[in-house]
Amino acid sequence: xxxxxxxxxxxxxxxxxxxxxxxxxxxxxxxxxxxxxxxxxxxxxxxxxxxxxxxxxxxxxxxxxxxxxxxxxxxxxxxxxxxxxxxxxxxxxxxxxxxxxxxxxxxxxxxxxxxxxxxxxxxxxxxxxxxxxxxxxxxxxxxxxxxxxxxxxxxxxxxxxxxxxxxxx
Numbered sequence: 001x002x003x004x005x006x007x008x009x010x011x012x013x014x015x016x017x018x019x020x021x022x023x024x025x026x027x028x029x030x031x032x033x034x035x036x037x038x039x040x041x042x043x044x045x046x047x048x049x050x051x052x053x054x055x056x057x058x059x060x061x062x063x064x065x066x067x068x069x070x071x072x073x074x075x076x077x078x079x080x081x082x083x084x085x086x087x088x089x090x091x092x093x094x095x096x097x098x099x100x101x102x103x104x105x106x107x108x109x110x111x112x113x114x115x116x117x118x119x120x121x122x123x124x125x126x127x128x129x130x131x132x133x134x135x136x137x138x139x140x141x142x143x144x145x146x147x148x149x150x151x152x153x154x155x156x157x158x159x160x161x162x163x164x165x166x167x168x169x
Contacts, residue, residue, distance in 0.1 A: 008072065008073050008162075009070070009071065009072050010069075010070070010071040010154075010155065010158045011068070011069065011070045011071075012068075012069045012149060012150065012151065012155075013066055013067070013068050013069075014066065014067040014068075014069065014125060014128060014148050014149060014150055015065065015066045015067075015125075016108070016125035016126055016127060016128065016148075018125075018126045018127050019064065019108040019109075019125045019126045019127075020061065020064075020065060022108065022126065023057055023060040023061040023064065023108075024061050026053075026057040026060075027054060027057040027058045027060075027061050030050050030053040030054040030057060031050075031054045031058075033046075033050045034047065034050035034051050034054050037050055060109055062081070063080070063081030063082060063083075064080060064081055064108065064109050064110075064125075065081070066080075067079070067080045067123060067124075067125065067147065067148055068080075069147060069149060069155070071089075071155070071158055071159065071162065073089065073162050074088060074089060075087060075088050075089055076089060076092075076133070076159070078123050078145075078147050080109075080110060080123050083110060083123075085121070085123070085145065087133060087135070087139075087145060089159070089162050089163065089164055090163075091135055091136055091137065091139075092133045092134065092135060092136070092159075092164045092165075093134050093135065093136040094133075094134040094164070094165050095131060095132065095133050095134070095156055095159050095160070095164050095165045096131070096132055096156070096165075097129060097130070097131060097132070097152050097153075097156070098129070098130035098131065098132045098146050100115065102124075102126060105122055105124065106122075107126070108124060108125050108126045109123075109124075110122065110123050111124075112141075112142070115144065118134075118143040118144050119138075119141045119142050119143055119144070120132070120142070120143070120144040120145070120146055121142045121144070121145045121146070122146045122147075123145070123146070123147045123148065124146065124147060124148040125148045128148035128149060128150055129148070129149065129152045130146045130147060130148050130149070130152070131146065131147060131149055131152050131155050131156060131159075132144050132145070132146045133145045133146075133159075133164070
């Protein structure tokens with residue numbers, strides 16, 4: 001939704017019960033397997049693997065609870081837990097709704113993947129659609145950034161009002 005104090009600012013906080021439930025379930029699964037394995041004599045490789053996977057999914061459970069999207073006339077800012085990505089709007093050539101299947105992307109959280117010859121960063125949840133920004137120049141390896149939003153049409157309309165999407169990319 002647009003900020004009440006400035007009609008040139010768009011902010012949205014996106015959460016996902018499905019994504020959170022998945023990460024909590026995986027944390028509990030691997031924690032249970034760790035406890036089961038730790039009860040056995042010896043410190044085998046499975047114990048270490050289950051410990052690592054428990055910690056990994058605990059981090060995901062805590063870090064990927066909400067995605068904050070902010071757009072001003074100058075930049076789009078994505079905050080996903082401890083990770084923040086700011087994209088100056090004058091570096092964006094185009095924007096559109098992502099048409100790829102979630103299974104092809106690799107799930108929720110932050111992912112990187114080649115899509116039609118471009119390296120794309122994903123900041124996404126399981127059940128929300130995504131908007132893709134095409135950068136005019138690569139940012140390190142990344143040429144496109146995709147992020148979840150509950151209102152992709154409104155985000156696209158707002159970005160276009162800010163001059164993004166004129167097909168410059």
